[in-house]
Amino acid sequence: MxxxxxxxxxxxxxxxxxxxxxxxxxxxxxxxxxTYAYEHEHGDKPAYGHILGAAIALGRIIEIDTSEAERAPGVIKVMTFRNAPAQPAFGAPVTPTVPEVFTRARPMLSTDRVRYYDEPVAFVVAETFEAARAAAGLIRVSYEKEEGAFDLAGRLNEAYAPTRTNAGFETDSAIGNFEGAFAAAAVVVDATYRTPYEHHNPMEPHATLAAWSGDQLTIYTSAQTLANFQAGIANTLQIPPENVRIVSPFIGGGFGSKLIVHPDTVLAALAARELRRPVKVALTRQQMFANAGHRAEMIHQVRLGSDGDGRLAAMGYDVWSATSRFEEFCEQTAVFARSLYAAPNRLTRHRLVPVDLNRGEWMRSPGEAPGMLAFECAMDELAERLGLDPIELRRRNEPAEDPERGVPFSTRNLVACMEEGARRFGWERRSALPARVQEGRKLIGMGMAAAIRPNYIxxxxxxxxxxxxxxxxxxxxxxxxxxxxxxxxxxxxxxxxxxxxxxxxxxxxxxxxxxxxxxxxxxxxxxxxxxxxxxxxxxxxxxxxxxxxxxxxxxxxxxxxxxxxxxxxxxxxxxxxxxxxxxxxxxxxxxxxxQPFSRNDLYKNYSQHSYGAHFAEVAVDCDTGEIRMRRMLAVIGAGRILNAKTARSQILGGMTWGLGAALMEETVLDPRHGHFINHDLAEYHVAVNGDVPDMEVMFLEEHDDKANPLGAKGLGELGVCGAGAAIANAVYNATGVRVREFPITLDKLL
Ligand code: MOS
Incomplete structure (x- = not known):
């Protein structure tokens, strides 16, 4: 009753x-x-650690002289592979493949091997941060350098198929006869795109305060998922997870790199145990570029074949991605394409090429962010070849059910998003032919792209x-x-x-x-x-x-x-x-x-995604090629919106990432030394207020009763999916120049 x-x-x-x-x-x-990670206090006055990184990308430490650093004022301890506490082998007790990646042992300073540029080779603990940093500069290291491999495009012959992609997806999918249907198609696009290395740069860098009391370890750190940190530290220090407490009440941004432990957390915990004193460690902004993961460089080949009416007969998407040699990461770049459009003959494949870099990691919308940048441009190219409006092309390929899984969609409002967006954005004013709209010295163009992102729980x-x-x-x-x-x-x-x-x-x-x-x-x-x-x-x-x-x-x-x-x-x-x-x-x-989605029949029986449509208008200077955003609009269908303001902010942030990916973001790798050259925020360009145009976000009324009792679906990463492609398509519409190598910098337009 x-x-x-x-x-x-x-x-x-x-x-x-x-x-x-x-x-x-x-x-x-x-x-x-x-209070953020580095600002916490716990018991005694902390000591401060600073990491010294390797000056080679691959090889071995021959000699490491710490004597001068040890004598420097305020120095308490200098740790290298010679005296660091014993730790399990990297990846223990499991092999370094995808599933255990979140919690595996990540030992520091445990061998003389160097696997990537700026990998920690010494750790100085001192009374102040400044003393630790100054002393680190006094350490002399000599190396036996080996030739590393860093090139992707020139080494596709070394590509291999991983067992799974990130998030556990099959590496390949094939339905029907792609090659046959593509060869027989009336209208085809076969386009190859490149997306560069990118780095996530939360305002708050990775930072940790570690404090022991008896065998109990408390860690204040900047973490997205505490359970991963607890298990990761327990595995690395070989202590019971229940002895580890992770505290992370406020986080200054987390875009994937704070899903797992990094050197700051491991080294702070090791040193605090040895010194019986709390130890604080922060990665510097420059260290973030080598030690906190990145999005790998990728080559994307998209092959689309359609009949004369714009119905896809064949959809193929191959991705080659760089991956670390010692720890594989295969971004699920082509996976979204398995759900997005109808086509009877389908092929998606992920291949990896090993490089001598730190591992790639999850970075804001793994998979869709780089994938949609390429794929949604290819759709634009096909629309042009067919003489069809890009929205109409997508409408004609709207599937009745998930095209590869053969299950219904929980909710899918992609068409409604595109139609509402077209109306609001004034899409009818777009010239179907490129390079036709000019205002003074500016060429004006509009573009659009679809957005899809899985709904996980x-x-x-x-x-x-x-x-x-x-x-x-x-x-x-x-x-x-x-x-x-x-x-x-x-x-x-x-x-x-x-x-x-x-x-x-x-x-x-x-x-x-x-x-x-x-x-x-x-x-x-x-x-x-x-x-x-x-x-x-x-x-x-x-x-x-x-x-x-x-x-x-x-x-x-x-x-x-x-x-x-x-x-x-x-x-x-x-x-x-x-x-x-x-x-x-x-x-x-x-x-x-x-319950997680993996144990929920509503996820087995329905294809669950959030959807959206992005629109962009750009102005390109005809003399200099300078691209300026004018307007962006996203129309989103992501279930019930829990807070209209914070949801809007999430989408705005995503659109800004999309803008960065389309026009600015690229970490440049020096092929001689294997290090990222532009490793700070002065030279790694992200979109800032002055770059961001008039942006608008609209949410469709939606309640997904298959998603969860709240009816809400994930949207944090949806804003970036397709946003960059809408901009790239707008640049093409403005100029008639199709740039397939991101970011689209002005030199590529001239
Ligand atoms: Mo996101 S890349 O899973 O933080």
Missing amino acids: TENIANKAESPRHGFIGQPLDRVDGPLKVTGRA GAAAARVAIDAGGDVTVRLDMTDIGTGTYTILTQIVAEGLGVPLSAIKIELGDSKFPRTAGSGGSWGAASSGSAVHDACSKLRQKIVQAALSDAGDGAANPEANFVAGEIRIGDRAERLSDLVRGVAPNGIEAEGTV
């Missing part, structure tokens, strides 16, 4: 979810009261407690990487329990709290939000039971409502604080969970 009542109280609607609520953590951040748990004062505390080890997690969870609880926003406190970023999948893969909001939603529903049931037994009244009441801090059953209303004080002075709590 209480069950019935509770069910009727399911999903109360108070209008909190979806509102453009300001960030609840905003005041802490803008007043400097939000990760295992998550959350605890929600209400106390005798009516205040609600929510705890989970989720992180807020700047995306707005604190805020959306507050809204979910306000809606779930019918309590005012001011009564809700969200506590995140501590591995003592119930485990979640953290922030990554755009699964954060839906996964943690679903666990919190479930916890609220369970807490409501407990409160209803308490209310009924308190009233000594087992009689059936028609409905229980949670509104304005009260529970209302029939004509009875009671403040939650009064009820809790009366029946459970220590408070009432409940834990909620959500």
Whole structure:
């Protein structure tokens, strides 16, 4: 009976979810009261570590003289491979292939081998950061250098097929007879694109404070997923994971590189144990370019064959990507194409070419970000060859079900996104022929592209407690990487329990709290939000039971409502604080969970993605080739929007990444020495305010009841998917010059 009542109280609607609520953590951040990794304090005064990186990309350390550094003022310890604590071999206890990548042992300073440029070869701990850094400069290292291999394009003959791509996808997919259908197609595009090395640069670099007390290790670090850090450190230090506590309440941006431990965390933990003193380590901005992962260089061959009406008969997408020799990473670049458009004959393949660099890592929308940049330009090329509008080409190839999995879509509003976008953007003003619109010295062009990104859900748990004062505390080890997690969870609880926003406190970023999948893969909001939603529903049931037994009244009441801090059953209303004080002075709590998509039939039986359409308008100087953005628009279908403001900010951020990828971002590798030349933010160009045009984001009304109980789907990374292609297509429309090597810098237009 209480069950019935509770069910009727399911999903109360108070209008909190979806509102453009300001960030609840905003005041802490803008007043400097939000504590970031390097700012924490724990026990004794910390010592400061600084890493010295290798000056070669491949080879062996012959001699390393630390004597001068050891005598330098303030130096406490200099660690090299000669005296570093014993650690398991790299990758132990598993081999370095994809699945265990998040938690494997990542030993530091454990051999004389150098595997990539700027790999840590020494670690200086001193009383101050400055002393540590100065002393590191006094270390003399001599190397036996070996010839590294860094080229991708010239070494495709060394390409191999990995077992799986990132996220566990098949390396290849083949349906029908691609080669035959492509050869027989009336209209074809066979285009090869290149995307460069790119680096993620969160405002807050990787940083760690490690402190031991007995055999208990506490790590304050900048982490997207605490469980990965806990297991990664436990495996590297060979200690039980339960002895490791990870704390990461505020994070200054996380774009994939903070999914796993990096040298700062390992070295801080090792040194703090040895010195019996807290140790702080931050990677410098320059060290970030070698030691925190990157997006690998890729070559993309897209082959599209259609009939004269623009119906695809053959769709082929081959990707060659550079990968580290010692730790494979195969970005799932072609995987999205398996779901995007209908075509009876299909082929996608991923191949890797080993290089002597640090491993590639997840970087903002792994797969789609570089993949859609290439593929959605190829679609534009096909549209032109057919004399079809690019939107019409996509409409004609809209699949009725997932074209490779053969299951229905949970929701798919790609066509609606394109149509709404076309209307809002004034797409009808676009010239079908390129280089026809001129304003003074500027050539004006418009472009569009589709966006798709899988909807993942990760295992998550959350605890929600209400106390005798009516205040609600929510705890989970989720992180807020700047995306707005604190805020959306507050809204979910306000809606779930019918309590005012001011009564809700969200506590995140501590591995003592119930485990979640953290922030990554755009699964954060839906996964943690679903666990919190479930916890609220369970807490409501407990409160209803308490209310009924308190009233000594087992009689059936028609409905229980949670509104304005009260529970209302029939004509009875009671403040939650009064009820809790009366029946459970220590408070009432409940834990909620959500299962990962891998164990959910709704993911087996439906193809689940978020979709969008991007539009861009550019102005290109006819004399200098300078490209300036004028307008961008994204129309998004991503299920229920939890907070209109933070969701919009996510998409705006993604569009800005797309702009960077299309026009600016490229890390240049010196083929002689194997190091990235432009390894700082002065020379690695990212889009800044002055580059960002008038941007608009619109969300379609959507509720995906297959995705999760909230009806929300991932959108954090959707904004970047296709955004760069829309710009590249606009540049082509403006100039008639098709640049297939990204970024599109002005020299390539002249
Ligand atoms: Mo994202 S690249 O999974 O942080």
